[in-house]
Structures are given as structure tokens and as C-alpha cells.
Amino acid sequence: MAARSFCALSNFTFRKSSNKSSHVFNTQSQRQRDNFSVQAYTESLPSSNINVEYLKREFSGHGAAFEAIGDDCAIRMELDEGTTASLLLPTGLITSYKPMMWHGDKVEVLHTLVSEDPNAEVMVQGGVSMNLRCADDSGFSWSPSTWALHDVRGSSDKFIQVELASTDPNGTMEAKCLVTLRGELISSELTITNPRPSFIQLEGSIMSHFTVSTPDAAYAVGLQGSKYCSKQAIASEFCIIPPESTKDERSSAFFRSLAEKGFDALFSGWGKKAQEGEEQGEEEGKEKEECNDYAQMTEKTSRIYTYAPVEFTVIDRGRRNSVVIERSGFEELYIFSPGSDHDWYGKYAFVCVGPCALLKPVAIGPGGIWKGAQYLYNPNL
Numbered sequence: 001m002a003a004r005s006f007c008a009l010s011n012f013t014f015r016k017s018s019n020k021s022s023h024v025f026n027t028q029s030q031r032q033r034d035n036f037s038v039q040a041y042t043e044s045l046p047s048s049n050i051n052v053e054y055l056k057r058e059f060s061g062h063g064a065a066f067e068a069i070g071d072d073c074a075i076r077m078e079l080d081e082g083t084t085a086s087l088l089l090p091t092g093l094i095t096s097y098k099p100m101m102w103h104g105d106k107v108e109v110l111h112t113l114v115s116e117d118p119n120a121e122v123m124v125q126g127g128v129s130m131n132l133r134c135a136d137d138s139g140f141s142w143s144p145s146t147w148a149l150h151d152v153r154g155s156s157d158k159f160i161q162v163e164l165a166s167t168d169p170n171g172t173m174e175a176k177c178l179v180t181l182r183g184e185l186i187s188s189e190l191t192i193t194n195p196r197p198s199f200i201q202l203e204g205s206i207m208s209h210f211t212v213s214t215p216d217a218a219y220a221v222g223l224q225g226s227k228y229c230s231k232q233a234i235a236s237e238f239c240i241i242p243p244e245s246t247k248d249e250r251s252s253a254f255f256r257s258l259a260e261k262g263f264d265a266l267f268s269g270w271g272k273k274a275q276e277g278e279e280q281g282e283e284e285g286k287e288k289e290e291c292n293d294y295a296q297m298t299e300k301t302s303r304i305y306t307y308a309p310v311e312f313t314v315i316d317r318g319r320r321n322s323v324v325i326e327r328s329g330f331e332e333l334y335i336f337s338p339g340s341d342h343d344w345y346g347k348y349a350f351v352c353v354g355p356c357a358l359l360k361p362v363a364i365g366p367g368g369i370w371k372g373a374q375y376l377y378n379p380n381l
């Protein structure tokens with residue numbers, strides 16, 4: 001599985017951020033690391049200047065705890081019935097969501113990956129991220145990528161709400177995000193306010209990476225009859241996009257599949273593979289219709305659904321759990337699967353899903369307010 005839990009962090013993941021909220025964060029330099037190790041690096045982090053004590057005094061007593069992680073701050077939410085979630089500031093990235101399951105224990109639903117970039121900076125990708133951009137015809141452009149904690153509400157016996165706020169440098173645009181944890185769901189509700197005298201075009205997504213046992217075990221259920229078009233994988237700061245698999249990896253995946261399914265699968269699957277090959281070679285942007293209501297996500301897939309239900313389900317038969325995804329405000333839906341070319345049970349064992357406005361941006365008029373949301377339901381109780 002991808003890296004999600006580190007003993008030194010008490011299940012929090014982290015990312016070194018360069019743009020901090022001035023009243024809580026102070027940037028500190030990090031030394032270069034030749035041999036990167038998540039645990040070794042965590043243990044060598046210098047003391048943080050995040051005012052954790054202030055956050056505790058101001059926002060404690062609602063089921064939320066605060067911990068300094070390098071230059072970042074992790075907010076851990078825990079309900080009395082056992083469900084937990086973790087959120088990272090100032091990025092607003094939800095790095096963990098562990099709901100209770102039918103077998104009486106909780107299971108990690110989200111998939112995160114900690115790595116090091118060419119500049120020896122530590123970054124975390126995956127989880128649930130907000131990738132948004134606001135722009136107008138005058139050349140104005142802003143992305144709410146830095147979030148400050150505005151409020152914490154609720155109680156551990158009912159629900160926990162964390163409210164985040166972000167503004168552009170001139171204070172002319174404002175975004176708010178309300179993250180709510182309940183026993184049956186975790187939601188991300190966005191509110192974008194446009195006080196400018198011109199129309200704003202909003203594009204982007206709320207993207208969720210779900211960990212799965214294998215691509216063969218992952219299914220999208222409830223999209224039959226939906227319209228979609230194939231697109232290149234959408235790159236953003238937090239999206240995990242695997243490199244192209246090598247010939248050896250593809251060969252290994254092929255023989256592993258034969259070993260698990262038997263040689264009959266080789267012959268019975270020829271027609272299906274030919275059809276999938278034709279689909280992968282289709283013209284990008286050409287609209288098609290989803291004909292399978294129980295679509296297996298074995299093959300590499302990157303699609304934008306333009307006409308799809310507001311609710312559908314991702315099932316992982318290997319781990320015997322599922323997630324129901326519901327959207328509001330967004331008209332489009334994005335689905336990405338790295339496919340089975342990569343090592344199974346590894347760091348690329350995930351599917352990426354999210355409500356989006358990518359083909360058709362949302363127009364927000366002068367003084368207008370737009371609201372959009374993603375709800376992740378837990379049907380496994």
C-alpha cells in the first residue's frame with residue numbers, strides 16, 4: 001500500500017509548504033537529503049514555529065486535535081464511535097479518512113503518497129484535494145491553494161466541522177471550505193464569493209484518491225448510460241500520476257493475471273481486450289456512452305463524464321468495502337485509474353474520482369456566490 005501512516009506522525013502525513021498563513025506559519029529552511037526516508041526525515045525535522053498551543057486554546061473541545069508537522073499543521077478529527085480523519089494546513093489536503101466497517105474495525109479509505117521532488121522538497125500527494133482556479137478576461141487569475149483555519153464546530157459524539165478560508169492577495173476573492181466528519185460520511189463543501197465587478201470563470205475539481213487492493217478488484221457502479229470523453233490524466237499539485245509502465249512490468253502483470261485467473265481467461269478475454277484496445281486508441285475528446293453498470297477498472301482510464309448521476313459507488317471487492325460518491329454544484333465527473341500495468345498492492349493501487357468543472361467552467365457573476373460539494377458516504381456498516 002502507499003505510505004499513509006508513520007509512527008513518528010501518529011498517522012498524519014505531511015508536506016513542506018512554501019506559502020504559509022502569516023499569523024500561524026513561519027517558513028524554515030530544510031537541509032538537503034541524499035538518501036530519502038520518510039521516517040528518518042520525520043525524526044530529523046526541526047522544531048516547528050506553528051502556534052499549536054494557540055490553536056488548542058482557540059479551537060479545542062470539539063473532537064479535533066492539533067499537531068505540528070514540520071512547517072505544517074495536522075488537524076485530527078475523531079468521533080466517539082471510532083471514525084477518524086486527518087487534514088493538513090495550509091494546503092487543506094485531507095490525508096486520511098478511516099470509517100468504521102461491517103467487521104467492527106475501521107479501514108483507511110484514502111490513498112496518499114509521500115515522495116521527494118528534484119529539489120529535495122518533501123511533498124504528499126493523493127487524499128482529497130481542492131484544485132481550483134478563478135480567472136477573468138482582464139488577466140486576473142487566482143487559485144485558493146493556501147487555507148487558514150477559521151473555525152471548528154461540533155462535538156465528538158455527533159459530528160465535527162472544520163471551516164477553512166482562503167483569499168487572494170488583494171482580498172478581492174474569497175473561498176471557504178467546510179469539512180464535516182460524521183459517522184456515515186466525510187464531506188467537503190465549497191463556497192466561492194466574487195466581489196469583483198466582472199464575471200469570473202471557475203474551473204477545477206475536488207479530487208479523491210481511493211486505495212484499492214488491485215485494479216481488477218475495483219468497480220465503478222451506477223454510471224451506465226452516462227456520457228463521457230477520454231482525456232489525458234489531469235495534472236495538479238496533489239494528483240498522483242504514475243509513470244508509463246515498462247515492458248517488464250506489463251509482462252509481470254500479464255503472467256500474474258494468468259496465475260490468478262487461469263489460462264481460460266487468456267482465450268475468453270481476447271475479444272474484450274481487442275475492444276478495450278480500440279477504446280484506448282479512440283480520439284481524445286470524442287463523446288461515448290458508458291454501457292456497463294458494473295464497470296471494472298482494470299485498464300488505464302482517464303475520463304470526464306459530462307452527463308452522469310450525481311451519485312455512484314466505487315467498490316473494492318478485494319478489501320470488501322465501498323465508497324458512495326455524491327456531488328453538488330459540479331456538472332462534470334472525473335475518473336482516473338492507473339490500470340493493471342503497475343505492481344499490484346503497491347503505491348499505484350488506487351482510483352481517482354472527483355466532481356469537476358473542466359470542460360465547461362462555472363461562470364460567477366459580479367457579487368455572485370457559487371457553492372459546490374463532494375460527499376463521501378460509508379455504506380459498510
